[in-house]
Amino acid sequence: MLTELQIKNVQPKKKNGKAVSNKLSDEKGLYLLITATGAKYWRFDYRFAGKRKTLAIGVYPEISLKEARSVRRESRELIRQDIDPGLQKQLKKRQVIKETENSFELVAREWQKIHLNGKSNSHVTRSSALINNDLIPELGRRPINQIEAPELLYVLRKIERRSVDMAHRARTLSGQIFRYSIQTGRSSRDPSADLRGALKPKNKKHYAAIIEPSELARLLVAIDDYQGTLSVKNALKLAPMLMLRPGNLRAMKWSNVNWERELLEYSAEEMKTKDRPHLVPLSHQAIEILRLQQMYSGRREYVFPCQGKPQRPLSDNGLRTALMTIGFSSEVHTVHGFRSTARTIMEEVLDIPQHLLEHQLHHLVRDRNGRAYNRTTHLKARGEMMQKWADYLDELKIKLT
Numbered sequence: 001m002l003t004e005l006q007i008k009n010v011q012p013k014k015k016n017g018k019a020v021s022n023k024l025s026d027e028k029g030l031y032l033l034i035t036a037t038g039a040k041y042w043r044f045d046y047r048f049a050g051k052r053k054t055l056a057i058g059v060y061p062e063i064s065l066k067e068a069r070s071v072r073r074e075s076r077e078l079i080r081q082d083i084d085p086g087l088q089k090q091l092k093k094r095q096v097i098k099e100t101e102n103s104f105e106l107v108a109r110e111w112q113k114i115h116l117n118g119k120s121n122s123h124v125t126r127s128s129a130l131i132n133n134d135l136i137p138e139l140g141r142r143p144i145n146q147i148e149a150p151e152l153l154y155v156l157r158k159i160e161r162r163s164v165d166m167a168h169r170a171r172t173l174s175g176q177i178f179r180y181s182i183q184t185g186r187s188s189r190d191p192s193a194d195l196r197g198a199l200k201p202k203n204k205k206h207y208a209a210i211i212e213p214s215e216l217a218r219l220l221v222a223i224d225d226y227q228g229t230l231s232v233k234n235a236l237k238l239a240p241m242l243m244l245r246p247g248n249l250r251a252m253k254w255s256n257v258n259w260e261r262e263l264l265e266y267s268a269e270e271m272k273t274k275d276r277p278h279l280v281p282l283s284h285q286a287i288e289i290l291r292l293q294q295m296y297s298g299r300r301e302y303v304f305p306c307q308g309k310p311q312r313p314l315s316d317n318g319l320r321t322a323l324m325t326i327g328f329s330s331e332v333h334t335v336h337g338f339r340s341t342a343r344t345i346m347e348e349v350l351d352i353p354q355h356l357l358e359h360q361l362h363h364l365v366r367d368r369n370g371r372a373y374n375r376t377t378h379l380k381a382r383g384e385m386m387q388k389w390a391d392y393l394d395e396l397k398i399k400l401t
Helices: 004-009 063-082 086-100 106-113 121-139 149-161 162-181 191-193 213-224 230-243 244-252 284-297 317-325 337-348 355-359 378-400
Strands: 014-015 019-020 024-026 028-033 040-048 051-060 265-266 278-281 310-315
Touching: 028 063, 040 063, 051 063, 051 086, 063 086, 063 278, 086 284, 086 317, 106 162, 121 149, 121 162, 149 162, 149 191, 162 191, 162 284, 213 230, 213 337, 213 378, 230 244, 230 337, 230 378, 244 317, 244 355, 278 378, 284 378, 337 378, 355 378
Parallel strands: none
Antiparallel strands: 014 019, 024 028, 028 040, 040 051, 265 278
8 A cells, every 4th residue: 555655755756767657556456657757647447347447547746645545545435336437437527527517606707707798888898897896806716606695695785785776786787697607598587586675675866957947057158157068068068958858968970960850869879778769859959959069070980979088989087077167066967967848948948748759758658558669759849849948948048147
């Protein structure tokens, strides 16, 4: 029988002055193979189904003498049960490879490449941070088809202690990844679906918005007096007129502008919900601002290019900072708040029908049968509404000045 000292000190044999491989036997088929280079490998010789076979156990000293003997003992027990230890090792290796290929991390990486492609920079950044910093460190090595709801909930609870809203976003993201794994045949169910109601309710986010006409007039005059860049100023001047989400305003392209029809045309992919396109009738005032902006950025892709990086649109921070510069902090009014401002004043002061406002905000509006109206519904009426709103905004400024 071998000892640790023998194994440690053994060297390759020499034949005609050259090192050659040799082996040291332990017992019951276990031996140490010493190569000509001095590497030491554990091997186990056995017979199965009348054939002589060799099982590779591992490299010394990574596998100690004690561990090698344990593998030999387990292998002999498998042989006693008419199981080939060599085949068993291959099957385990294949299972490990399969589980690695089906790991949460691998599926999540695939999902990121496919489903985050083309999304906004902010969306990609937020989603990638949650996946890379929270979900993968906890679940990455786990076979995705073995992850159950309690395990996922444990991970989400850790995020929840930091931010309730982020925990809900992480549950949504993980659900999308699990559903992708079902679609690609690597799991059969989505455990995130079992966690509805398990997290604390999301914090409702309200964007500060001015809803008093007199205060709105003061804001409009301040925007006209803004001394910053032309792109920022014109974007701010259009913000109260168009009722667009800030992202659609900032990322507006000249290809979105239909001069002939006096419309902004957004595809479904450009909208937040990704489910339907959006048409925005343009008032005479809005067209005038766009014509002025065209002289500045008409050769660019974006209507409002970022200063210093004209291949990119204005940043959200640029418009937010501009509002603060003219005296309106985010606690008083936000760029997103222009939507609420228009929604409230147009209904309460101008008596605009609610369904027209909902269409213009790109909210889903259904008929009596539950069918969603298409994008051209009430387009003429919405055009008249947007002109009436732009005229009203002008009147507010005139009264104040």
